[in-house]
Amino acid sequence: MSNRSDIAVEVVDLGKKYGAVNALNAVSFSIESGQYYALLGPSGGGKTTLLRLIGGFIQPTAGQVFLHGQDVSHLPPNKRPTSMVFQSYALFPHMNVARNVAYGLKLRKVPRNEINDKVDWMLSMVGLEGYNARMPHELSGGQQQRVQLARSLVLDADILLLDEPLAALDAKLRKDMCLELKRIQEKVGITFIHVTHNQEEALTVADRIAIIADGDLIEQGSARDIYETPQKRFTAEFIGDNNLVDGIVAGASGERVTVDLDYAKVEVAAPGATAAAGDAVSFSVRSELLRVIDPAQADNGAWQAVPATYLETIYLGLTTSHLMRLPDGREIVARVMSDEPADTSLEAGQPVTVGWQTDRARLHVS
Amino acid sequence: MYDNFANPWTIRLKWAYLLTVVLALLSPVMYTVYISFNEHGFGARIYDFTFDWYRIVLGDKLLVASLEWTLYLAVTAVAITIPMALLSAKFYKRSRRKVAFVALMLSPLFVPADIMGSSLLVFFKNLAGAFTWLGETLGVGWFEGWFDLGFLTAMIGQIIYTHPYAFIVILITMSRYRGQQTEAARACGATAWQAFWQVEFPQIRVGVLSSCAFVTILSFNEAVRTGLLKGGFDTFSNVLVAQMLNIGMSGESYAMAGIMSIVSVVVIGSILVITLLRSEHLSRKARAMAEPMMSS
Known part of the structure; x- marks a missing residue:
């Protein structure tokens, strides 16, 4: 494993089996702190499995996950320095926007005044100031996704995992949100790991892209390298x-x-x-x-x-x-x-x- | 949903049929309640409204004691059955063999009450014998009387009977819940329990409370299993059935039946109304969420 302090995520020979099916085959790679990293590939290729292994939502069959040099392979999600944005919004429908965003802070027993300040600041960061009292069902898809983002970012986690966060949005909104995500990531400066099957989305947001297919890491590189000089035939077929x-x-x-x-x-x-x-x-x-x-x-x-x-x-x-x-x-x-x-x-x-x-x-x- | 070509008379006919069936099912109950308020009882030519029969029932120490026992049984059954049903429903959601799981959970429903009761009776008799033998063999009196017929055996019978109903009611509510919300809570730092209690439970609360009410009513209505397993105490239903078998239906019997019917109808009616209102509320939410997500 690497001891370099600028490595936020390192996975070593990480594998996951479901019965006889190999969802992920001994994948190894590392992500630098503050990088916007995209896991790109066709549906069913193993990229969400990889993300969920990093987040601790499933246990690996083999290999290890290191976050900032610490082996977290067998820690549950609430013990990891990660937060996650889900494809299907996953807002808590019985809580208004402010309570959704404040949820993690309350768990940490942050003082009420501080919670209110942080929630207001985070909602303004995602362009939803004044939406505190709205219920999730009163928001559009894009707004719900912004609330999810605020709920994750407010926790000051070092690593944000995004599982197909824009997949349920219409094309125009997806494009806007891509730029928004990039802007926010640059502003907060933490590591984003973004799963998507949409190459345009990955090329727009990512500093580096990993191509995942059939449970394997096919290739990784900068967005420009992946697009202009693909090394593997699969990458050339998939991108561009x-x-x-x-x-x-x-x-x-x-x-x-x-x-x-x-x-x-x-x-x-x-x-x-x-x-x-x-x-x-x-x-x-x-x-x-x-x-x-x-x-x-x-x-x-x-x-x-x-x-x-x-x-x-x-x-x-x-x-x-x-x-x-x-x-x-x-x-x-x-x-x-x-x-x-x-x-x-x-x-x-x-x-x-x-x-x-x-x-x-x-x-x-x- | 009806299309524009449906004959309105077909719709009216369907409603008429439905109402006829409901009336046919409920009319004996309504008639019993009606009789329970007649000073002259069943078969009298004149009808004088009175609460006297209810006063007699509630003034009878034996009946009040049976009501108390029934209440203890109901509270204990609720306290044990609901958490069990909740756990079963959660296990079901994780289970890969869902059909087999449901079949297993619902199997007590397919055993007739008297068969279930008598089987449990034999089982507990043997178990009590085995415990007595174990105590004698070990030379300790600690195992004596564990499974003698009594409150414990009646309660076990009640739990076996009510668990499938509670399981189904909770499962229906739980089917609307999306597991990703639990994962989102975990990602926010919640423990598994906090995620359940703060995120999942508020969304399935209606189902859990409905199950509580359902188990309570079933405990009040159950007679056969309890009759076989209760040992030395009487429940309200047992007293009612015994009265009917031994001395026929008296004004008191009608009042007892009336109490049970009114309580049941009020509780179940409340559950239905709450469920319908909740369902309408949820479908309104779903419609709002299903609208095309446009750029904002």
């Missing part, structure tokens, strides 16, 4: 709008490998990747980096190109997608801003060349 192409390594030189696609050979940047000739690999290129190009553009090595057949144009408002098919039958998408000048001569069935800047594709060996 990536085109994935399979091939065989034909050769490697320096930080690049040549991938044989049968119908073309392309060079792919592979910093740090170990791929030998004959290895089956894949690479990804985000749809916004693909373009229909002139074949001559790829002659100098700065661009890679493959032949394709044009299928159709799909207008999506802000962007327009151009759908094409590679010779092996795989469909790929090139996405451009709708207000960019477009080549209107493209027709369904027309042969085209699709290209991308060489250093923008990412090689995946797993």
Whole structure:
């Protein structure tokens, strides 16, 4: 385990089994103090299980949880320096807003005046000043979520766990609340661990993102790294709008490998990747980096190109997608801003060349 | 909910049917209460309203003593059955085999009262014998009379009888409760008990109080099991049944039946009214919460 004081959360080989089902497989990672950390992944992947293990709501089958260096693996939630915001609001319906927010402070026997001051301050922090006497059912979904946030933050816990906190909100409110959460986290400066299956939400709020799927920690990194340079094929499939192409390594030189696609050979940047000739690999290129190009553009090595057949144009408002098919039958998408000048001569069935800047594709060996 | 195409007469017919059934079920009880206020008793051609029969009942030391015993039995049954039913309902929510759990909990309901009573009677007789033998073998008098028929055995019979009802009533209320609120309380620093008492209990209080009332009424109404297991004391129902069997229905009997009917109807009616009001309140809350959550 780490003894560094700036580590808020460290999990070591943490696992959870439900009968024969492995919900979490020996996951290890650490989170620095004051970081906004997102656990992102598909539903049923184990991210909520991981969060609940950190919060002490379930006991691990294997491994340990350290909070600020202290092993809390077998402590109940009320003995841990964590607080939690739930997806389904979980406000106490028989208590008004002020009593909900004050609940934890009363348990700690904080003097009444201090409780009132803290509750007022926290409600103003979440933009709900004057709502003290309202009952939970008199609030909108977003307001209820803010009350939950206030109830958790008022406890001055070092670590706040958020389990899909925005999942029940409409799209506009979700976007607003994302920014609000980020603002509040920066203001209070504590560690936030936010579970979500929504990549846009994770990219908006998180300093670092961990991709969790099938009970495994697939990959973690900064939001930009995860989006722009995914190391694992799964991450590339899950985050962003990536085109994935399979091939065989034909050769490697320096930080690049040549991938044989049968119908073309392309060079792919592979910093740090170990791929030998004959290895089956894949690479990804985000749809916004693909373009229909002139074949001559790829002659100098700065661009890679493959032949394709044009299928159709799909207008999506802000962007327009151009759908094409590679010779092996795989469909790929090139996405451009709708207000960019477009080549209107493209027709369904027309042969085209699709290209991308060489250093923008990412090689995946797993 | 009815659609716009439903024939209004179908709805009226359904209500008429429902009211007829309820009246048919309640009319003998209402008639008994009616007779209990007649100075001349059952079968008289004239009806003179009086409270005399009730005065006689409440002035009879044997009857008042039986009322006291019934009350002790009811209070003890409530004190023991309700926590047990509450625990059972909580275990049920955690149980993975819910159907088997419910079947087990409700099984005492499917055993006829006389069979249950006589089985317990035999069981307690044997148990008392076993305890006596144990005491004699060990040479101590401490085990003597533990399961001789009396208040303890009658109370055990009462608990076995009332537990399924209390369990069901509490479970229905508890089904509305979301476990995440307990987790939220724990996350705020509450112990398991504090989370239960401060967050969960206020939300299931109506069910628990209804169960208390229900168990009390069942204790007053029960005659067969108690009759077999009570030993040397009499409950109100036992006295009433004995009177009816031995001397037939007197004005006193009608008044006793009237007391039990009125108390039962008032208590159960109150529970129904409170439950309906609460249900309406909760559904209004649910409707409010179900409205689309718009940006604020």
